[in-house]
Amino acid sequence: MTNSIDTSIYTAITEAIQDEARRILSERSVIAVVGYTAARRKGSAQPVVITQADDAGKLIFSAACVNNLAVYLTKAKKEIPKGGKIGIVVKGCDLKALVGLLGESQLKREELYLIGVPCAGVLASTAQPARELTGDTIAPKCRECDNHLPQGCDFVPDQRPVTLELAGKYSAEIARLEAMTPAERWAYWKEQFKKCIKCYACRQVCPFCFCEQCLCDRNKPQMVETTPRPAGNTAWHIVRAMHLAGRCAGCAECERVCPMDIPLNLLNRKMAKELKELYDYEAGFEVREKGPLAMYDEKDDQSFIK
Amino acid sequence: MTPKKTLNYAYYPGCSLHASAGEYDLSTRELFKKLNIGLTEVPDWFCCGATPAHNVDELLSLSLCAKNLELAEQVEGDLAVACAACFSRLKTTQHVLSESDVKRRQVEKAIDAPVPLTGNVKHLLDILARDLGLEQLEQAVTKPLAGLKVACYYGCLLTRPTDVPNLDCVEAPTIMEDILKAAGAETVAWSHRMECCGANFTLSRPGVVIQLSHAILDSAKEAGADCIMVACPLCHGNLDIRQKEIEGVYNTEYAMPVFYITQLVGLATGLGADKLGLDALIVNPMPLLKEKQLL
Amino acid sequence: MHHTEKHNFEPKIIAFVCTWCTYAGADLAGTSRMQYPANVRVLKFPCTGRIDPVFILKAFQQGADGVLVSGCHPGDCHYIAGNFHARRRFAAFRKLLEFVGVDLGRLQFSWVSAAEGGKWVEMVTDLTERVRGMGPMQEFRELALEEQWSGAIDTPELREAYNSI
């Protein structure tokens, strides 16, 4: 097949991750490693936390390792033992989220041991886990990936991913929507938001939705209608996109877990694009104290203000 | 000697180098060949408009350079320029057009093409001192210019005005001295390295040129220089071709050879007089070069 | 004189303003007895920095046909930099609203100082007339009326199952 993607290095990466995890666990330089392991269904993978060097052999890396494990360091950290440095397996996209969390005082770099993965891409949520990784089965976010080789990690296996030039789906879709009239766009999103069942899986999986009490769950005052009606859904998704603006680096987990297939990452990518154009800001490349909406320049654009 | 990286440039000689300053063109090509730096002449290039156009018609002067910049896009690599006046005009055009959208649109309409504003326009000095690097240049020197005291003359346009050419410190550059030191020569500290030679008044108001160039020659001599080095055909014309005339007016004698930078660096890399066009210089450099045993 | 004629549609305009500049500017319009459409309702904030984008959303959901956000000119903020933060926040938020299909003609941002009573009148008048021309903000209103739980799962099987209940 012409657009198949070479994932042969994943075997070597798996070995390297296992060796490294074994080393750091046996030296007790970390107390746990968060990584991926094989799941029951053939070819699939799931997150795992290992605390014993003997369990290092459980770790894998494959095209099915889609999850962003960063979330296990913040709100899902109940799974993680306390009181020491944590090792974590990160793809480039996951690393961007981690970088954001470091900037938002949610994590401390010295408490992490980052095992970076040279990644050629992972499978789309719609593809069968056992399928070959191709230009057709690859996750949409991987098509526009600019971080195949994570930078600034403590350990990165020696392999170099071979990547394929693929047309970006998000940028094309954003351009398509931007070309519409407001009414057409409203109709499009209305259909999308109507589908929402307010399961909040998008919120649950997002590394940046780390608030202990979400604004949208408050009832004094009720800022956002909580029922899964179109009005409340629309408000929820607008507020969500606004809260992630300048922070979301595009791990696209929200979109992956959405049971109703709402193109959530599209909103996030649109905001990222706007902030890049307005303030030349891109999330996730370096740990920065202030995001674009927490700072200002006296010369900022104000052409929209009369 | 091979440079660590391959350097290739589009080359814009400019009118002078195809006429009165043929030796500058020749020595540039030969030196670059020697240093393994590729030069490809921009096809179909034409006059940059220096020096009268910008005094007469701004749109014309910008359009001439813009078109040349556009032509240069066809050739791979940054654009190498030898003449200080061409360099100044091309850089000014880029600067003005990137500052003013209105002018850029006018020019684009005039030349019927987009103006490349981001391409690098580089003077030879920049290429030798930075792209190739002084260390590499020093390694290429086989016959160091030992004992030759040179007054490096920058003139007006290589570094000025502030923020346009960005070649070196605007008022106290050292790039020529750096290059010549790498070539083994001794450079003198002197007062008139940045003064005007009269440039384009050479035909219209020779009186002014004689006065200004005299001050330059005088000061170089006072500083104990054996010769002057330039990187501009106009300066060269005033200091070299008119030297005899100046001597006559002021009743003095300089016999001060005026070299192009490529000629002196060429000598240091072992190129012969024939490949450097030394015979084209009006003030005969041979006695000096023989005295210093450089030929 | 202002609108002696009656219109078929009187838009509801909600203005979020800072107390130091725009609120004072609106006061000045009053003391100068300037006239403008009575459609605007003013909500006073200490600073544009306090204005949460959610309020704008809430205003539209509450039936506003147009929203005006106005504060101190850059450099004049009583709180040093609140308006600078607000400027970035709203630059981003309006792009988001635009992307989900809100016509930005209904959302106006302005700097109105305590001395600009005339500018306040102009802002309110312009926005009111513009929104009047655009007609009512139907989008959020219609949305609020829709009760269905999930529009996309509208398959014949489900419909049949629903009807049989």
Place this chain on the structure above:
Amino acid sequence: MSRIGVFICHCGENISRTVDVERVAAQVGTLPGVAFSTDYKYMCSDPGQGLLKKAIQEQRLSHVVVAACSPRMHEKTFRKAVESAGLNPFLCEMANIREHCSWVHEDREEATQKAIEIVGMMVERVKKNRVLPTITVPVTKRSLVIGGGIAGIQAALDIADCGHEVVLVEREPSIGGHMAQLSETFPTLDCSQCIMTPKMVDVANHPKIKLYTYAEIEHVEGYIGNFQVTVRKKARSVDEDKCTGCGVCMTKCPQKKIPNTFDRNLGMRPAIYVPFPQAVPNTPVIDRENCTKFKTGKCGVCQKVCGPGAVDYEQEDQLIVEPVGAIVVATGFDLYSIEEKPKGSPIKGYGEFGHGKIPDVIDGMTFERLASASGPTGGKILRPSDGREPKQIVFIQCVGSRAREKGISYCSKICCMYTAKHTMLYHHKVHDGQAYVFFMDARTPGKSYDEFWRRSIEEEEAVYIRGMVSRLYQKGDKIVVMGSDIAVGVQVEIEADMVVLATAVQPQKGADTLAQKLGISYDKYHFYSEAHAKLRPVECATAGIYLAGACQGPKDIPDTVSQASAAAAKVMTLFAKDKLEREPIVAKVREAGCVGCFYCRKVCPYGAVEEKEIRDRQGNLIKVVAYVNPGVCGGCGTCQATCPSKSVELDGYTDEQIVAMIESL
């Protein structure tokens, strides 16, 4: 259930002419929660307020809405009235139905309808109002003055004379600043040290002034009335209590070849030294970088010759914490240097003036030292290169100032005057010499200033040439000055013996770092920013911090002294009360919801947000949350709009109040 009272004011006829006030009162009276509703001719009048108070007591009202004029007009009046009736003042709101309604609309029906909605909106809002206690902050009646130049000295003396303790911190070993370096001062030509040194002695002897020299500000915490300032007192290597100031150590020090920075490196000083003979305190300091003892371990002469045994090589830096209530910043200025600047610096040097490499091209301050009777030449004007008297001297003004291409576009304000002074001093000392001045404009506003400038031309024979200098170069032992005279339109060349540059006034080095420690703002040149350019010129936007002198912008001595006294007056005003009261419109953190992302801290214009650790009973850290210091919070609410979980809330403008208003419409 709230019992809200609504009072509709007619404002004479101002409101009632276009708004049907009775109808508004009747309509609003039906709103849930409204227990009482009435209208009255003049609510703000004594009887009007009486009506309000009576209703509160008789009707047992829980909240009040007064629908009348703008709250900017009478909110204070009605809140006070409400308070005197026993209610918390913040349970009263005003609905603006005059400026925002009756005065701007003519249609009675429309205006009445709008008034009903405005009042209704405020009724919904006031239901969510909470009791807010007035915030009082104690005031520590001591102040810190940073910088011991004339500005700092003046401010310190004024405050101390008023009976309040002052901590004066100076970076150098002696106070005095730049004024101590000057020879004479314009426009009176009185000797600078003669007028300066008595003030320095006053500082040293003042019982209320605690002086730290050779000391810097390490750290500042706290807020108006309650700052904690950590001062680093650098190791002087001489015990100040023991030293008698006899000076034997200085005469015996074998290392005497260290350029004297006080004399602009024209003279030499020993390694143990006082900057100048009139220094305050007159205690020497060891320059450890140049001292043989510290470099090689050998020598120790000063310790041997010191009678009282004051020399202490083991001395270390001390950190001292000083509690103060107010801070005056008076760090002064520095001079632009024409030397080549590091790459990428927005400020550029002067290659055309030789980048400072021509020895007889000096700056104005160096000329001051040459002209000073206590200077390195004993007041003779002599060339640094060969000690000859310059017969032709050229002064160049606006070197760096008003030169955008060099990175500075402002006017340094003092150079026209001091250059005029220099030409006079020169003429007084070198009778057969000629002074030339290249200038762009002569700017001489100030009492007796223009007369002084004219005197330099008319009586002291200085030749003023309008135009700038393009180049200086050394030719033999002369300096050739190439310039233009734009008045005549010719090029000018002068062969000078000495050139004096009036270099731009810049903020003191490290002004930005100090500003960051203090939490005050500064402009792109690092001059400190005042709270308002016209109306609050000596206050910083950060409460409790005041500015004096050239740290805020170029200034001459009279302006500096005036501003210093003004800053002192502001401090004294603050100290006149025992407690500070402030409006309780401040942000508060809901700790349960805060996840410590500190977005609030990132956007807070006041630096009011601090970290607070939440621990369990065993002392284990649970989480770190934000804490808003109510003394520092300015009350803008930017934090709340930014907080993702709305865990910080601005009292008086809570989400509940605002949403209630929106939902009422």
